[in-house]
Amino acid sequence: MFDFTTVEKNLKARGYAVRVYATLKEAADYLDGALDNVTVGIGGSATVKASGLYDRLSRHNTVIWHWMQEPAAQARRNAMDTAAYLTSVNALAESGEMVSIDGAGNRISSMLFGHEKIYFLVGRNKITPTYEDAIWRARNVAAPKRAQQLNAKTPCALEGNRCYDCKSPERICRGMVTLWSPMSSMEAEVLLIDEELGL
Numbered sequence: 001m002f003d004f005t006t007v008e009k010n011l012k013a014r015g016y017a018v019r020v021y022a023t024l025k026e027a028a029d030y031l032d033g034a035l036d037n038v039t040v041g042i043g044g045s046a047t048v049k050a051s052g053l054y055d056r057l058s059r060h061n062t063v064i065w066h067w068m069q070e071p072a073a074q075a076r077r078n079a080m081d082t083a084a085y086l087t088s089v090n091a092l093a094e095s096g097e098m099v100s101i102d103g104a105g106n107r108i109s110s111m112l113f114g115h116e117k118i119y120f121l122v123g124r125n126k127i128t129p130t131y132e133d134a135i136w137r138a139r140n141v142a143a144p145k146r147a148q149q150l151n152a153k154t155p156c157a158l159e160g161n162r163c164y165d166c167k168s169p170e171r172i173c174r175g176m177v178t179l180w181s182p183m184s185s186m187e188a189e190v191l192l193i194d195e196e197l198g199l
Helices: 005-014 024-034 046-051 053-058 072-079 106-112 131-149
Strands: 017-021 039-042 062-065 084-087 091-093 098-102 117-123 175-179 187-193
Touching (some): 024 053, 024 117, 024 187, 039 072, 053 062, 084 106, 098 131
Parallel strands (some): 017 187, 039 084
């Protein structure tokens, strides 16, 4: 099993609740039990998609996710006004900083304000040794892979796996947020999962 000891300790010191799971299924089982009869928003996250939580939680909660509902723009706005929010991050430093890049802004906005509680599902592949490495990973690994998935006409998608700081109208990395600690307005829980998940 991946050694989460350091990152778990540092996240707790920063004020996060932390749980460690061997599999994404175990983490999903926990969330399916923890969230009941509430409104749940979901940010763009391949990890959450792989968890099957949209279908599971929809059986006993009101769940809003722009990947599953139309019009997507309205779903993004509605998801920002839910009690709970599920998402992931692009990178998590062992020292506890979480780095996320966004194009539309709904995901990083929800990390900063508006919910009673936010849950971060983070696979072991997102963990980096340092904060600087976390920024590098977000810009040069996660963002280019997402641009490629979307068939974006950007240098990172067309020419290689790195950020070119382009000015393309299809650029998907338009804002980057670092969470040093949970925001004072909401609870935050990090689920560390011993699998390679998402981008």
